[in-house]
C-alpha cells in the first residue's frame with residue numbers, strides 16, 4: 017500500500033508548476049531512474065543534495081488509461097534525511113495490474129529542512145515486458161485509430177495474418193454496428209498460454225487472453241501453430257475493446273448478452289458446437305431468459321456455452337431485423353445511463369421481456385427444422401445436413417477450452 021503522510025502539503029504542491037516550486041539551486045537532483053521488473057514491480061530511485069538536510073521526498077505518478085477523473089497518485093520514498101540522499105520507492109504491481117506497454121508519467125517532489133522545494137520535470141515510464149524481443153507491426157485504420165501488434169515468435173506472415181484479421185474485423189464492426197477504435201490499441205501476442213501467464217501478477221491456470229479495456233490493450237497467448245483459433249480469439253477481444261471505447265461512461269454499462277453477443281457476432285459464423293447447444297435448447301424448450309443473460313453467465317459449462325450461443329443469436333436477431341443504426345442508438349443510450357429496459361423501449365419499442373418473446377418467436381421455425389431432422393437421423397440420412405456426431409464430439413473439447421478462455425477473458429471486459 018502506498019504510504020501517505022503529509023497529504024495537506026501535497027495537494028498544494030500539485031497545483032504549482034515546476035518553475036514555481038524550484039527554490040533556486042538550493043536542491044539539486046544528481047540522479048533519477050526507474051527500473052521495471054515486469055510484471056511484479058517498478059523501482060524508482062532518486063539522488064539529491066542540498067546545503068541542509070532533505071526531509072521529504074515523494075513520487076507522484078499518473079497512469080495513462082481511460083478514466084472518469086484525472087488521478088494523480090503519491091508514493092512516499094524510503095530514505096534517510098541528510099544533505100545528500102539516496103531515495104527509492106517500490107511500486108508493487110499487485111496493487112495496480114498494469115498491462116504490458118502501459119505508460120506512467122511520474123515526477124519527484126523534494127523538500128529540505130528550510131522549506132525549499134523542488135519538483136522534477138515529468139518523465140514517462142514504459143512498463144514493458146522486456147523478457148522477450150518484441151517485433152511490432154502498426155496499421156492505421158480508416159477512421160483514424162491505430163492498431164499496433166507486438167509479437168516475438170512466428171514469422172512476418174504470422175503477424176500479418178493476425179493484423180489482416182483485425183483490420184477485417186474492425187471494418188465489419190464499423191459496417192455492422194457503426195463503431196470504430198477511438199484510441200490507439202496495443203495487442204501483445206505471447207507465444208503460448210504459459211508465456212502469457214508469466215506476464216500476469218495473478219495468473220489463472222486456464223487464462224488464454226486478457227483484455228485490459230481501460231488501457232485499450234490486449235494480451236493473448238497464440239502459438240503460431242494455432243493461427244485460426246488465434247484469429248477468432250483475438251477478434252473477440254478486439255471487439256470488446258472497441259465497443260467499450262465507444263460506450264465508456266460512468267453512467268451506464270452493457271448487458272452481458274449484448275457485450276458478449278457483439279464480440280461473438282464479429283468473430284464470424286457461430287461455432288458449430290455452440291450452434292448445436294442452441295439447437296438443442298430450442299428443441300427442448302430450455303433456453304435461458306434474456307433477463308438472466310444480462311448478468312454474469314452460469315459457471316456450469318453447458319449453461320455458459322448456451323449463454324454465449326444465445327448472446328450471438330440475440331445480436332444477430334437485432335441486427336438482421338432492425339439494422340446498424342438502431343444498434344448504435346442502443347449503445348449510445350445505454351452509455352448515457354438508461355436502464356436496459358428503457359434503452360430497448362426507446363430504440364426498438366420493446367423491453368427485455370419483449371425482446372425475449374419476439375426473438376423466441378423467430379426461433380419457432382428453427383425448432384421445426386431441428387425436430388424434423390430427428391426421424392431423418394434415425395434413418396441414417398440426416399448427417400449431410402446436420403453436423404456429424406463424431407465431429408461434434410471432437411469439437412466439444414475445443415469448445416470447452418474456448419469457453420474457459422472466454423470466461424476468463426470476459427471477466428476483465430465486463
Ligand SMILES: [Zn+2]
Nearest residue numbers: 276279422426
Ligand atoms: Zn467475451
